[in-house]
Amino acid sequence: MKYYFAPLEGLTNYVYRNIHAEYFGKLDKYFTPFLSPNQNKKFSTREKNDILPENNIGLNVVPQLLTNNSEHFIWACNEIEKMGYTEVNLNLGCPSGTVVAKKKGSGFLTELDKLDNFLDDIYSKTDINISIKTRLGRYSPDEFEEILNIFNKYPIYELTIHPRVQTDFYRNPVNKQAFYKYFESVKAPVCYNGDIFKASDCKIENVNAVMLGRGLIANPFLVSCIKGENVFDKQIVKDFHDKLYRVYKEKLSGDIPVLHKMKEIWFYMNVLFSADETIWKKLRKTKNLKEYEMLINSIFSYDLNENAAYIGLK
Ligand SMILES: Cc1cc2nc3c(=O)[nH]c(=O)nc-3n(C[C@H](O)[C@H](O)[C@H](O)COP(=O)(O)O)c2cc1C
Structure with missing residues (x-):
């Protein structure tokens, strides 16, 4: 089984992915949060920093x-290929x-x-491997x-299926039944x-790759747990x-952006500790x-909560 880190805008940037790999082990692939190429033909500073090869040494x-x-x-594919990448992913x-209103995503x-x-255009006019991450539909x-x-008409390098539709957002249960209904008919390798x-x-039968997002932010040992390794160690966290x-x-620069980043991580990672609600409340409110x-x-x-598991949006 291969394990991939899902793209999570605001969370899994190059800083996070490098430090996560250092302390919890490297995953097979790391998908960046989406970059939005547009008519300016220029990546933003944030986008560029996230994909600069020197910011991602040793990571796939x-x-x-x-x-x-x-x-x-x-x-964008040409720019990314020039940097040495061999795969790009379409969201x-x-x-x-706002994204859906523009008929994107x-x-x-x-x-x-x-x-x-x-x-047809992107597969005929580029050489780079193009994988796709999709939902099952809109409604x-x-x-x-x-x-x-x-x-199935195109040489999709790998198809990651998130078995929800757009109107589910991240709320309704994943539809594994629908995932298996279509799984056999997908020509591309499936994640x-x-x-x-x-x-x-x-335990996703017959699948060779899984992509983990919120669960892995909540419990950064999750891949080791899946592999059956006994790794819980508070000092590592x-x-x-x-x-x-x-x-x-x-x-x-400034306390607020730093706090914002750390609070986003604790929004998920709080499950790892059995601290009482008053502490989390203070953490959410703190401004310095x-x-x-x-x-x-x-x-x-x-103590670490060894049964830690993210349990859905609060
Ligand atoms: C805060 C947040 C940001 C996300 N950003 C992206 C993104 O940039 N690109 C993308 O394809 N999916 C994005 N996703 C979706 C995740 O990659 C993933 O598909 C989703 O969280 C379901 O996987 P999980 O249940 O393992 O978290 C985001 C999800 C969340 C909650």
Whole structure:
């Protein structure tokens, strides 16, 4: 089984992925949060930093692109290939209202003629391996039959399926039944993604690759747990935390952006500690690093919760 880190905008940037790999072991692939190529033909500073080879040494990183414009996609592929990458990923899953309104991400899944033309263009005019991350449709998993007929026309390097539709966002249960209904008909190698929060969630039959997101932020030992390794060690989490915190303090200016980053991680990772709710409440509210550091000391005075599992949006 291969294990991939899902792209999570705001969370799995190059800082996080490098430090996670250092303390919890390297995964087989790391997908970047989406980059949005546009008519400017220029990546933003944040986007560039995230894919610079010197910021990703020793990691198998796959830049992800979000666009419905094949010219912009092809421009980005060329830039990414020049940097030495061998794979890019197309985002056909993002459920966000603003993205979907522009017919990008999962919003592109209702524009089947346009999607077909787009795929025809990008697969015929680039040399790089193009994988796709998709949902089953916009409103109903039945839409996937037609979507898959289109996908199967192209040499998709790997197809990651998140078995929800756009209107599910991340809320409704994943539809494994629909995943298996279509699984055999997919020509490309398939990767499963969605709601793997504990080792037993990872029993996805006949699949050779899984992509983990929120579960792995919540419990950074999750892949080791799935592999049956007994690795829970509070000191590793402390060292991981401290390095992440130190690097964010170096790279970001001002307390608030640093706190914002750390709070986003704790939104998921709180399950790893049995600290009581008053501490988490204070952590969510704190506006300065001194108080944050005091709270961190309290949090780390608790034992690790070895049954830690993210259990869905709160
Ligand atoms: C905060 C957040 C940001 C995300 N950003 C991206 C993204 O940039 N690109 C993408 O394809 N999916 C993105 N996703 C979706 C995840 O990659 C993944 O498909 C989803 O969280 C389900 O997997 P999980 O249950 O293992 O978390 C995001 C999800 C969350 C919660």
